[in-house]
Amino acid sequence: MTASRVISPREPAGTVHPEGIITRYTLNERLNHWFAALTYLYCLITGLAFWSPYMYWLAAIVGGGPTARFWHPWFGLAFTVSVFLMYDMWHRDMRTTEADKQWSKDVEYYIKNEDEKLPPIGRFNHGQKIFFWLMLYGIILLLISGIGLWFVESIPWSLHWLRYLAVTIHVAAALATIGGFIIHVYMGTAMVRGGFTSIIRGEVSTAWAKTHHRLWYEQVTGDTSTKK
Amino acid sequence: MSQATLSIRQISGHAGAAPGENVERDYQVCKLIDTTTCIGCKACEVACLEWNGYTFTDTVFDNSYQTMPETAWNYWNLIKFNEHERADGSITLLMRKDQCMHCADPGCLKACPADGAIVQYTNGIVDFQQQNCIGCGYCVSGCPFDIPKFNPTTKKMFKCTLCVDRVSEGLEPACIKSCPTGCLHFGSKEDMVDLAETRAKQLRENYGIKEAGVYDPAGVGGTGVIYVLHDVNNPEAYGGLPKDPHIPWVVRFWKGPAKWIGNLAMLGGILGVTLHYLRYGPKQVVHDHDLEGEPEQDKNRQDKNNGGRP
Numbered sequence: 001m002t003a004s005r006v007i008s009p010r011e012p013a014g015t016v017h018p019e020g021i022i023t024r025y026t027l028n029e030r031l032n033h034w035f036a037a038l039t040y041l042y043c044l045i046t047g048l049a050f051w052s053p054y055m056y057w058l059a060a061i062v063g064g065g066p067t068a069r070f071w072h073p074w075f076g077l078a079f080t081v082s083v084f085l086m087y088d089m090w091h092r093d094m095r096t097t098e099a100d101k102q103w104s105k106d107v108e109y110y111i112k113n114e115d116e117k118l119p120p121i122g123r124f125n126h127g128q129k130i131f132f133w134l135m136l137y138g139i140i141l142l143l144i145s146g147i148g149l150w151f152v153e154s155i156p157w158s159l160h161w162l163r164y165l166a167v168t169i170h171v172a173a174a175l176a177t178i179g180g181f182i183i184h185v186y187m188g189t190a191m192v193r194g195g196f197t198s199i200i201r202g203e204v205s206t207a208w209a210k211t212h213h214r215l216w217y218e219q220v221t222g223d224t225s226t227k228k
Numbered sequence: 229m230s231q232a233t234l235s236i237r238q239i240s241g242h243a244g245a246a247p248g249e250n251v252e253r254d255y256q257v258c259k260l261i262d263t264t265t266c267i268g269c270k271a272c273e274v275a276c277l278e279w280n281g282y283t284f285t286d287t288v289f290d291n292s293y294q295t296m297p298e299t300a301w302n303y304w305n306l307i308k309f310n311e312h313e314r315a316d317g318s319i320t321l322l323m324r325k326d327q328c329m330h331c332a333d334p335g336c337l338k339a340c341p342a343d344g345a346i347v348q349y350t351n352g353i354v355d356f357q358q359q360n361c362i363g364c365g366y367c368v369s370g371c372p373f374d375i376p377k378f379n380p381t382t383k384k385m386f387k388c389t390l391c392v393d394r395v396s397e398g399l400e401p402a403c404i405k406s407c408p409t410g411c412l413h414f415g416s417k418e419d420m421v422d423l424a425e426t427r428a429k430q431l432r433e434n435y436g437i438k439e440a441g442v443y444d445p446a447g448v449g450g451t452g453v454i455y456v457l458h459d460v461n462n463p464e465a466y467g468g469l470p471k472d473p474h475i476p477w478v479v480r481f482w483k484g485p486a487k488w489i490g491n492l493a494m495l496g497g498i499l500g501v502t503l504h505y506l507r508y509g510p511k512q513v514v515h516d517h518d519l520e521g522e523p524e525q526d527k528n529r530q531d532k533n534n535g536g537r538p
Contacts, residue, residue: 050341050364052487053243065342065362066383113508152365153378157298157468163369164478171482175490179497186501193510211514 007203013123014220020206022220024198032085033199039079040181046072047174073150076142083139090132093123099215100126120214127187131180138177145169237348240340256352257395258420259404261325262427262456263466264440265411268293268307268323275406276305276327279391299326301377304388305403308467322458324466325403325412328375328388330354330452335475336387338483339370345385352417352452353392358384372448372473390452420454427456447474 006017009027016022025033046068049059059068102119103110104126109117124132148155148166155162188195194208209217218224239246277284282302287295293309310322334354337346345360346367356367356376363383367376376385391401399405400414413423424442431440441460444450455469463469 050362050366052491053241053341053343056241056243056341056343059362065360069362069364070383111504111508113511115511149365149369152368157374160374164476167366167369167482168478171486171490175493178494182494182497182501186505190501190505191510194513205513207515208513212511 005201007201014216016206016221021203022206022209022217023202024204024209025202027202029089030199030202032082032089036079036082036086039075039082040177042075043072043079044178044181046075051171051174073146076146080139080143083135086132087136090124094129094132096126096129097122100129115211120218121216122219123213123216125213127183131184134180135177138173138180141169141173142177145173235350237350238337239344239348240337240346241343243343246344256350256417257390257452258352258415258417259330259390259401259453260413260415260420260424260456261453262411262413262424263322263324264427264431264437264456264458265409266307266323266325267409267411268309268321269408270295270307271406271408272325272403272412273303273305273307275402276388277303279394279402280304280389293321299375299377299387301379301386304328304386310465310467312465320458322466324455324469326467327403327453328354328390329373329448329473330388330390331372331473332449332451333475335370335372335448335479336367336376337370338475339366339479341366349392351395353390353395354452355389355392356385356387358382358386361385370475370479372470372475417450417452424454424456428460431456431458443469445470445473447472 006019006021007023011023013023013026045058048055049068059065062068099119099121103121106118145166152163194204198204236246285303299306305327308324308326312320312322314320330352340346342360342362345357347357348354361384367385375387379386404412404414428440428442431437437458439459439461443455443457443463463471
C-alpha cells in the first residue's frame, strides 16, 4: 500500500483517476459528515439517558447528568449547523428522480442483495436520499421543540400546551432519526463494503461506483459501454 | 435536601424499586390554608425567606397588591391577590397563598429523568434533591400548578419543601408559625380535611357563603396543601388555581406507553439489521472480469480490506 494519496483534498467529487479511483466525497464533505456524526452521537447518548431510567447510566460516560444536560442543547445546535451545511452541499444530489421511484418500487431486490434487478441510480440511492431528508426535517423539528424544552419556563402558563407539544415533538422526531441512524450505520459499515472507507478516505474504486451507483459512474467517467 | 429521618414512598427516574420504598412510618402531613381568613399580610412570605435563607427580591408594581407575578426559584411562597367581582356587582379581594401543593400523584416526579432528584416521602412531602437534579426542567412540564423554578446560577430546580427539615424534626413549617390570623394550619391530612370541612360547613351555614368548600383536587390524588375557598366551583378566580388539575396526559403517555413503544422500536431496529445481515450478508462489488467469467478467488477479501479498490 502506497502512502501517497491518489485523490487530492480540493478536487470535486466525481474526479476520475487513471488508477481506477473516483473521488466520492471531498474533504469538506467528509469533515462535515464526521462532525455531524460525533455531535449526533453525543445527543443520542445523552438523550437516551434522559429518555429512560434504565439508560440513565449513559450520562455517566459523558460526565454525569448535569454535564450531559448542560451540553446536550449545545451539541444539538452544533449538529443543526452541520445538517444545514450538508443541505448546502448535497441538496442538489438529493432530489428524487424517476429512476429513484423505480428503485424504491424494487427495493425488495436491494434488501435481498439482488442488485442486478434494480435500475441504475446516481450518486445517492433513494434510501440515502430519504435518510438525508429525514435528518433535515428531523433536526428542524428537534431544534424548534428543543428550544422550547431548553427555555421551558419562558413559555407562559397561558400557553402551557406548548410545553407538552415540545416534549411530544422532541421525542417523536428523535425516535424517527434514531430509526434512520440505525439503518444508516448498518448500511454504511456492514452492508455496503467500501462505503465506510469512502466517507473516511473519500475514494472508491471504479468497480464499486459501477456496482452501486452506475448512473453516477457513467456520468463521471463517460463510460457507457457496460450498459445492459 | 436529603432527609434521612423520613421514609421514602417513591423517587424519580429510578430503575427498579426505590430504597426503602413504601416503608410506612409517618402519617401524611398537610397544610390547610383558609382563604376566608387570610388578610394578605405576607408574613408567611417573610418567614419562608428567613427560614430558607433567601433575601427579598425586587417587587414589580402592577397597580395592584400583587408584588410579583409568580413564585421564583428563591421565592417559594407568594400571596396571589385577585380583585373579584361578585354576582351582585360588588368587588372583593381574593387572597391565596401560592406554593407547591405536594400532590399525592406528583407530575414533577413523574416527568423527572434524574435518579433520585425528586423524592416523595411517606408523609406526603414532595421534595427536590438538588444534589441529584440535572436542571433539565422536565418537572416544569409535568407540574399542573406551574411551581418548579430554575436557578440559572446553579442550574438546579427549586420549590417549596413544606419545610421538610422542620417537619422531620417535629416542627411545623415556617409559614404556619408566622400566620397572625390563624388561617394557616398544619397537621395530619385527616385532621386538616376534617378541620377544613368543618370550616366550610360553618361558612355555608352561619355566614351564608353558599359555595364555600374544600379544595383537595382528586385529579392529582389529593394534595398535601388544601384550601378553604369561598367559591369552590371557581378556583380559577384565586390567581389561576386549576379547577381539575391532573398530570398532563402527554406526560403520562411520554413516561408510560411511549417509553415502551420507543424502546421496542429501537431494539427492533437493531435486531432487524442484525437478522438481515445474518440472512443476506454484505453486498459484493461486481468486477468487469467477474462479468467476463474470470472470477478471482481472493477478490472479496480485498474488497473488504480496501473499500472495493481493485
